[in-house]
Amino acid sequence: MINTSITIGQYIPGDSIIHRADPRTKILLSIAFMVVIFLVNSFWTFTAMALFVLLTVIISGVPVKYTLRGLKPIMFIIIFTAVINIFTTGGTPISQTVPFKYITWEGIILALRLAIRLALIIISGSLLTFTTTPILLTDGIEKLLSPFRKIGLPAHELAMMMSIALRFIPTLLEETDKIMKAQAARGADFDTGNLIQRAKSFVPVLVPLFVSAFRRADELATAMEARCYRGGTGRTRLRSLEFTDADVRIAVVTFIFFTGLLLLEYL
Amino acid sequence: MSIIAENLTYIYMPGTPFERAALRDINLKIDEGEFVGIIGHTGSGKSTLIQHFNGLLKPTEGRVVINGMDTTGKELKELRRLVGIVFQYPEHQLFEETVYKDIAFGLRKQDLTEEEAREEILKAVEVVGLNEDILEKSPFELSGGQKRRVAIAGVLVMKPSILILDEPTAGLDPRGRDEIFGFITRIHKEMGITVILVSHSMEDIARLVDRVIVMNEGTIEMDGRIEEVFADIGRLESIGLSAPQVAYLMKRLKTICPGINEKVYTVSAARDELLKHLKGKGA
Numbered sequence: 001m002i003n004t005s006i007t008i009g010q011y012i013p014g015d016s017i018i019h020r021a022d023p024r025t026k027i028l029l030s031i032a033f034m035v036v037i038f039l040v041n042s043f044w045t046f047t048a049m050a051l052f053v054l055l056t057v058i059i060s061g062v063p064v065k066y067t068l069r070g071l072k073p074i075m076f077i078i079i080f081t082a083v084i085n086i087f088t089t090g091g092t093p094i095s096q097t098v099p100f101k102y103i104t105w106e107g108i109i110l111a112l113r114l115a116i117r118l119a120l121i122i123i124s125g126s127l128l129t130f131t132t133t134p135i136l137l138t139d140g141i142e143k144l145l146s147p148f149r150k151i152g153l154p155a156h157e158l159a160m161m162m163s164i165a166l167r168f169i170p171t172l173l174e175e176t177d178k179i180m181k182a183q184a185a186r187g188a189d190f191d192t193g194n195l196i197q198r199a200k201s202f203v204p205v206l207v208p209l210f211v212s213a214f215r216r217a218d219e220l221a222t223a224m225e226a227r228c229y230r231g232g233t234g235r236t237r238l239r240s241l242e243f244t245d246a247d248v249r250i251a252v253v254t255f256i257f258f259t260g261l262l263l264l265e266y267l
Numbered sequence: 268m269s270i271i272a273e274n275l276t277y278i279y280m281p282g283t284p285f286e287r288a289a290l291r292d293i294n295l296k297i298d299e300g301e302f303v304g305i306i307g308h309t310g311s312g313k314s315t316l317i318q319h320f321n322g323l324l325k326p327t328e329g330r331v332v333i334n335g336m337d338t339t340g341k342e343l344k345e346l347r348r349l350v351g352i353v354f355q356y357p358e359h360q361l362f363e364e365t366v367y368k369d370i371a372f373g374l375r376k377q378d379l380t381e382e383e384a385r386e387e388i389l390k391a392v393e394v395v396g397l398n399e400d401i402l403e404k405s406p407f408e409l410s411g412g413q414k415r416r417v418a419i420a421g422v423l424v425m426k427p428s429i430l431i432l433d434e435p436t437a438g439l440d441p442r443g444r445d446e447i448f449g450f451i452t453r454i455h456k457e458m459g460i461t462v463i464l465v466s467h468s469m470e471d472i473a474r475l476v477d478r479v480i481v482m483n484e485g486t487i488e489m490d491g492r493i494e495e496v497f498a499d500i501g502r503l504e505s506i507g508l509s510a511p512q513v514a515y516l517m518k519r520l521k522t523i524c525p526g527i528n529e530k531v532y533t534v535s536a537a538r539d540e541l542l543k544h545l546k547g548k549g550a
Binding site for chain 1: 283360362372373376
C-alpha cells in the first residue's frame, strides 16, 4: 500500500564502482556536493551539476526512474517553497496587470534554482543510501565522527542509534502496511472524510504500531545483551573500512569537477 | 456466496528493482458453504491470494468476483463486511481501551443501535468462548490466547459470509489451538459460513477441511479433495511440502500388512482403519 512511494533509505544491491567505494568517501563527497550546489548560480554550471548527478546514477546501475520516484514525497515542499519565492522576491514584475505584477523575474529564477537544488540534493542523497548498505553507512559515519569523541561526542552510540533506526524503517513500514490492511478488513476507512476524521482514522493504526515498536525494542535490547553488547569501547569489527583505488579515482574525478565548476563560476 | 478468480495475476511493486510476480494466472472457484484449506511454502502467494478476496489488493490482470461483485467495484465496504479476514497474529491489531470497544470497531460504520450492537458483541464473544466479564478490561492485559480470540471476535461480529483465516493458531499451545479450531468448525457447520483456512500444518488441514488448494510459486499446483491431494506425496514433497505424518505411518504399515487401506490422513481415521483391520484378523 504505502511502502512503494518511500525509496530513500533503501539499499539496492549492485556491483558498480559506486557500490564498492568506501562509505566515508561517499559521505564526504555527498556533503561536498551539497556545498557546491549552493555555491553555483549560472545556467551552465547548474546543467553541469545535473548531468553530473545523472552520470553518477547511470554508473551506479540504479534505474533512473527509480531515483526520480524518491522525489515524489517531497514534491509538495519543493512546489511550496518555489511558490513562496515567486511571490515574495523583489525585482522587476513580469507584467503590470494585477495577478502578474506580484510575480518578478528574479522570483521565478530564484524559485527555479531552489527547486533544482532541492531535487538534486534529494537524488544524490538517495543515491548514497541506494548504493551503501545501512551497516556500512553507519560504520562510515562512526569513523568520520570518531575524532570528535575527544570533545565528548558519543560517536559509537550515535552510529548505533542510526543503524537501528535505518534497520527498522522497512520493518515498521511493513508493519504499518499489515496493520492498515487488518483494520481496513474490519471496516476502517483511511481515504474519506475531512482532515480531522482522517487523522482520527489513524488511531487504530498508530496504537498497535507503537505497541509493536516497543515490543521490538525490548526484544532487540535483550538480544543485544544476550550477545554481551557493552557499547563502543574496545569493540572491533568483522570488516574494517579501507580506502581502495576506487575511492582515489572517484575522489579525484569529483574533486577536479567541483573545483573546475567553482573556478568557472567565480573567475 | 461464491468466490471466483479469473486469470488473476498480481505483480508486487511494479516498476522497481523489487518487481516480482506474486500470483500468476490463477483460476479458482470456491462455492458457498465450502471449507477450503490453502497450503504452500512461505512466499508461495497464499497471503497475496487471500488479500484479493476482500479487495485489499487489486488484480494487476484478470479479476476477482465475490458473490457477483467485482473487487475493483464501488461496493468495497459491503465486500469487506461479507468477507472477514483474520490475519496472522491478529492480536497485534488490537488498539482500543476496552475489549468491548475493540470488538465494536467493525460495527461503527454500520447503522446499529447501541443495544443491537451490544447483542452482536455478546454473541461474538460467546462464539469464541470468552467470558463476558473481560469486556471492560483493556485488551493489553489479556493473555496471548485471549487476545487472539478478541481479535477474531472483532471480525466475526460483522457477521461475514466468508471467513478467511491466515494461520489462526500460530504460536498457540495445543489446547488453545483445539479450542480455536473447535469454534471455527462450529460456525462453519451451524451458520453455513464459507471458511478458507491458510495453514502450514498438514495435520490440521487433513482434520478440518474438505478441499485443499496447494500453492507453489504464485500458481495453483494442486486443487482437490483431501484424499486426492495427499495421495500424491511425491508431488507435495517436490514443492517442499509433505503429507500428514500419519500418512507416512500408514504407508509403512501397509508394507507389513498389505490388507489395510493406507489412504487415511487423520489420526482418528487411522485408528478406525487399524482397529477394523485387527478385528477382521481376530474373527
